[in-house]
Amino acid sequence: MTILFKAVPHDRRNCPVSFPLPADLNTDKNYALKCPCGKEIPCQICRRADGVAELFTVIPDIPKGAEVHFEIVEASATKELVTVKNGQEADSYD
8 A cells, every 4th residue: 555645835854644544454463654765664553443544653754845655564573662761670662
């Protein structure tokens, strides 16, 4: 599945976005948005109470007037997103 982002009329930097996806998407998997350059942007997909899957992510940089196609792909690896330390012990959360 491909998503088109348009940066009109401003530059977009670290821009949070969310949008609905087809209801048949498996939300038990980890996903990313793949840039045309091949870089994967982490995202989270949650199912709303009405059953619609919704994608949340932060788009790092799209210049004013540009259009960029991203592909929704299964994430190549799950990374630690948050580490909480209390003294010498650490817990990780995703």
